[in-house]
Amino acid sequence: MLFKYISRKVTVISRVHTRHVTNISIWRNDVLENALKFIQRNVEFVRIHGPTADEVTRDVNLTDKTCLITGANSGIGLEVTKCLLARGCKVLMACRNTYAANIAVKNVPCEKANLINIHEVNLTSLASVKNLSDNLQKEYKKIDIVILNAAVFGIPWTLTEDGLETAFQVNYLSQYYLLMNIEKILAPNARVVFTSSESHRNINWNMPKILSPSLEHLSIPKEEYTSIRAYNISKLCSILAMHYLGYRWLNTEKTVFCAHPGSFIKTRLCRNWWVYEALYTTMLPFSKTIRQAASTILYCATSPELSGVSAQYFKDCRRCEESDLASDMHLAFKINDITREILRERAPAFIDTFRVTDKPSASVPNVPTDVDKVQRVKENVEHDSLISSYTN
Numbered sequence: 183m184l185f186k187y188i189s190r191k192v193t194v195i196s197r198v199h200t201r202h203v204t205n206i207s208i209w210r211n212d213v214l215e216n217a218l219k220f221i222q223r224n225v226e227f228v229r230i231h232g233p234t235a236d237e238v239t240r241d242v243n244l245t246d247k248t249c250l251i252t253g254a255n256s257g258i259g260l261e262v263t264k265c266l267l268a269r270g271c272k273v274l275m276a277c278r279n280t281y282a283a284n285i286a287v288k289n290v291p292c293e294k295a296n297l298i299n300i301h302e303v304n305l306t307s308l309a310s311v312k313n314l315s316d317n318l319q320k321e322y323k324k325i326d327i328v329i330l331n332a333a334v335f336g337i338p339w340t341l342t343e344d345g346l347e348t349a350f351q352v353n354y355l356s357q358y359y360l361l362m363n364i365e366k367i368l369a370p371n372a373r374v375v376f377t378s379s380e381s382h383r384n385i386n387w388n389m390p391k392i393l394s395p396s397l398e399h400l401s402i403p404k405e406e407y408t409s410i411r412a413y414n415i416s417k418l419c420s421i422l423a424m425h426y427l428g429y430r431w432l433n434t435e436k437t438v439f440c441a442h443p444g445s446f447i448k449t450r451l452c453r454n455w456w457v458y459e460a461l462y463t464t465m466l467p468f469s470k471t472i473r474q475a476a477s478t479i480l481y482c483a484t485s486p487e488l489s490g491v492s493a494q495y496f497k498d499c500r501r502c503e504e505s506d507l508a509s510d511m512h513l514a515f516k517i518n519d520i521t522r523e524i525l526r527e528r529a530p531a532f533i534d535t536f537r538v539t540d541k542p543s544a545s546v547p548n549v550p551t552d553v554d555k556v557q558r559v560k561e562n563v564e565h566d567s568l569i570s571s572y573t574n
């Protein structure tokens with residue numbers, strides 16, 4: 183009896199203690215984070231990390247434009263969304279949780295609120311992506327800007343319902359599939375921006391992998407998995423996809439870019455492991471604010487300076503050389519090949535439009551193109567046929 187009484191008391195005391203300690207540590211974290219954010223805001227004012235989203239789009243008028251953006255309900259995507267709305271752009275927010283998306287934009291002024299359309303998509307499901315793209319094709323005649331921004335990072339190894347490693351599918355495959363499906367309704371001069379990352383540089387493949395990449399190199403099996411490697415591969419794939427699209431749209435006015443928003447930006451991206459959360463919080467005074475992180479994406483998506491230029495990687499609103507692997511046209515074509523193979527096997531009613539053998543579309547002749555780029559693509563295509571003759 184006495185023993186039961188004492189053990190019940192001990193349990194109650196320990197519960198109260200735990201709650202108390204947890205509350206104190208949450209309070210301490212908030213105080214620390216707010217203090218670091220305060221320093222960061224002052225550093226933003228000093229501008230060592232470049233312009234903010236507002237500054238980059240100050241002279242841009244996006245009335246009559248429609249932009250589709252994935253992962254628009256939080257972090258950098260939300261900041262991009264708010265800035266596009268402020269410039270008069272209609273924004274189609276493609277989000278996993280439409281309730282969270284509604285909450286995220288509740289402070290947008292009413293006159294801009296009617297420019298927002300929220301669409302549900304879960305990027306871990308190709309069926310959900312197909313559903314979204316069917317709805318978009320029914321509801322909209324043209325989309326001018328596409329920003330493929332959603333991502334996950336730091337998650338344990340899991341497979342999606344389509345049997346693929348989650349980061350690979352969410353960060354790259356599903357978003358590329360979405361783009362393939364809505365290509366028909368892209369405006370003739372549409373711009374596509376992949377939110378990529380400098381971390382793509384950490385992938386170094388040997389020659390056999392480069393010559394014949396396979397599904398296991400992209401959707402990593404459990405025994406070879408680290409969350410950082412999976413994330414880096416997905417970001418490498420998005421730059422390679424950009425190069426493939428640059429070739430595909432060579433003689434058209436459609437353009438495609440990759441943008442690195444900045445490193446260690448404190449968003450919900452780091453929420454999956456407390457070590458990342460602590461690291462990103464510590465880096466607050468030394469990293470870009472979210473307003474600054476959105477600037478390169480918006481620059482690529484809207485700047486008139488970039489008309490006639492395509493398939494380039496940007497960082498700090500400036501052209502930047504991607505890694506050698508990421509600029510390899512042979513690999514870009516191979517990855518496009520594997521992507522289509524994966525989709526043919528798994529995606530519902532997949533219509534294979536992005537064939538490697540496709541000649542670049544010639545629907546809009548005499549459009550100014552980046553001469554160096556054209557030259558580079560030609561060289562790479564020659565390199566490609568050389569390699570295929572070598573491997574066949």
Ligand SMILES: NC(=O)c1ccc[n+]([C@@H]2O[C@H](COP(=O)([O-])OP(=O)(O)OC[C@H]3O[C@@H](n4cnc5c(N)ncnc54)[C@H](OP(=O)(O)O)[C@@H]3O)[C@@H](O)[C@H]2O)c1
Pocket residue numbers: 252253254255256257258259277278279282303304305306330331332333334352377378379380442443444445446447448449450451452
């Ligand atoms: N933060 C950085 O330091 C950093 C550095 C380099 C590059 N980037 C890139 O910047 C982009 C934006 O990231 P962020 O930092 O703003 O992170 P974030 O706040 O976590 O935003 C990621 C977005 O992706 C969405 N998403 C995740 N899984 C999804 C799924 N299965 N289906 C649909 N949507 C899904 C999230 O929706 P939920 O809210 O529903 O989860 C969220 O809206 C990412 O591409 C990231 O790789 C970030």
